[in-house]
Amino acid sequence: MMRSNSLSLRWLMISMAFFATAINYLDRQTLSVAAPVLMDRFHMSNEAYSRVIFAFMLAYTIANGLSGPIIDRLGTRIGFALTMAWWSVADVLHALARGPLSLGIYRFLLGIGEAGNWPASVKVVAEWFPVKERALASGIFNSGSAVGAILAPPLVVWIMLHYGWREAFMWIGASGGLWLVIWFFVYHTPEALESETKPPKISAWQLFRMRFVWSFTLSKVFMDPVWYFYIFWFPEYLRVARHFSLASIGRYAWIPFAVAGIGNIVGGWISVVMIKHNLTLNLVRKGGLTLFAFLMTSAIPAVLVKDLHISIALVSLAMMGYTGSNAILLSYPADVFPKNVVASIWGLASMGSGFGGMLFALLTGWVVDHISYVPVFIGFGIMPLVSALIIWTLLGPISPGRFSRSLEEVVR
Numbered sequence: 001m002m003r004s005n006s007l008s009l010r011w012l013m014i015s016m017a018f019f020a021t022a023i024n025y026l027d028r029q030t031l032s033v034a035a036p037v038l039m040d041r042f043h044m045s046n047e048a049y050s051r052v053i054f055a056f057m058l059a060y061t062i063a064n065g066l067s068g069p070i071i072d073r074l075g076t077r078i079g080f081a082l083t084m085a086w087w088s089v090a091d092v093l094h095a096l097a098r099g100p101l102s103l104g105i106y107r108f109l110l111g112i113g114e115a116g117n118w119p120a121s122v123k124v125v126a127e128w129f130p131v132k133e134r135a136l137a138s139g140i141f142n143s144g145s146a147v148g149a150i151l152a153p154p155l156v157v158w159i160m161l162h163y164g165w166r167e168a169f170m171w172i173g174a175s176g177g178l179w180l181v182i183w184f185f186v187y188h189t190p191e192a193l194e195s196e197t198k199p200p201k202i203s204a205w206q207l208f209r210m211r212f213v214w215s216f217t218l219s220k221v222f223m224d225p226v227w228y229f230y231i232f233w234f235p236e237y238l239r240v241a242r243h244f245s246l247a248s249i250g251r252y253a254w255i256p257f258a259v260a261g262i263g264n265i266v267g268g269w270i271s272v273v274m275i276k277h278n279l280t281l282n283l284v285r286k287g288g289l290t291l292f293a294f295l296m297t298s299a300i301p302a303v304l305v306k307d308l309h310i311s312i313a314l315v316s317l318a319m320m321g322y323t324g325s326n327a328i329l330l331s332y333p334a335d336v337f338p339k340n341v342v343a344s345i346w347g348l349a350s351m352g353s354g355f356g357g358m359l360f361a362l363l364t365g366w367v368v369d370h371i372s373y374v375p376v377f378i379g380f381g382i383m384p385l386v387s388a389l390i391i392w393t394l395l396g397p398i399s400p401g402r403f404s405r406s407l408e409e410v411v412r
Contacts, residue, residue, distance in 0.1 A: 018147075024114055029148060034165045046369045053107075080120040084183070092173035096166075138268060140268065146261030157246060255312055267288065271285070274288065281398050298315075299378075303373055303377035364376050
């Protein structure tokens with residue numbers, strides 16, 4: 001079991017990952033909230049908007065394959081700081097956009113930086129938390145995504161209504177500077193970890209050839225695009241399909257993200273309870289994931305019901321299903337691999353996330369323009385079950401000893 005200098009230090013470190021993730025989503029969601037205004041200002045169709053999202057996802061996909069190994073090499077302290085500085089500057093640059101092309105370029109730069117948040121946060125968890133607490137710790141830091149998304153609609157709308165959309169990007173983007181100052185003062189590697197014998201370094205290609213890594217990556221092709229749909233399209237869905245004004249979007253769009261925040265904690269808590277009842281790690285991780293994947297199917301009736309309040313409630317359940325499942329998924333790499341490669345593995349797996357995000361973003365834009373939101377919601381309600389099926393059939397049993405031996409074989 002991992003030792004830490006003190007319990008208070010452990011939770012201080014994960015709180016820093018939590019605030020970084022919240023800032024990450026504030027920066028990311030600024031465009032989503034501003035989309036109705038920018039689509040009118042720049043005369044963008046849904047397909048044109050989907051290409052801006054595609055630019056972000058393309059950069060995000062490429063950078064995930066690079067950020068994990070870079071963070072593993074530079075260390076958590078420097079690697080996390082570098083990624084935060086990059087994406088904060090990129091978000092501020094959005095204020096200079098003059099049309100879809102420049103907006104897409106700045107979005108591409110944002111994707112490069114934001115890709116590093118999760119590999120770095122997963123590495124914080126691996127360095128500071130024992131196995132039984134990792135899903136809970138992962139859920140805590142990942143709940144920052146929900147907090148950022150909750151704050152974004154009212155905050156961004158308020159800034160836009162009082163000052164303008166350019167100021168919204170500037171103010172939100174600048175928030176990363178304060179985090180950087182605090183991070184450099186508080187973060188350090190645990191003393192117990194410093195004294196450990198470092199396992200040999202493994203190349204990204206060697207890791208990807210392992211069954212766990214490529215099947216885990218494939219599962220995320222079908223899981224994470226569901227979340228991307230909600231964060232990038234939900235405000236526009238409210239405007240087009242539910243006829244919301246900008247002010248109404250600010251009042252209501254945060255609700256599903258607030259419920260999603262609960263999923264992060266529930267997902268981690270369920271894992272803790274199941275482990276206490278002496279269930280196998282394999283059943284705890286895969287069973288919990290499947291439970292939340294079924295909850296995500298509530299997206300299907302959400303688009304079919306006429307009552308607005310019921311629709312938002314069902315979307316909220318679907319989003320809580322995603323965050324609950326993700327809290328569990330975030331613990332997978334640290335469950336089965338040494339700490340010096342967990343950022344690399346999460347980065348590789350997130351390339352699947354980015355690839356799926358690119359593909360389904362373009363498909364979403366076309367379907368919305370030519371059909372409606374109905375088949376989109378149905379598709380995103382089914383995809384989590386595909387992801388769970390891949391985990392059960394291709395990943396193999398989650399057994400730390402088994403994957404450690406496999407890693408030794410790869411090194412040899």
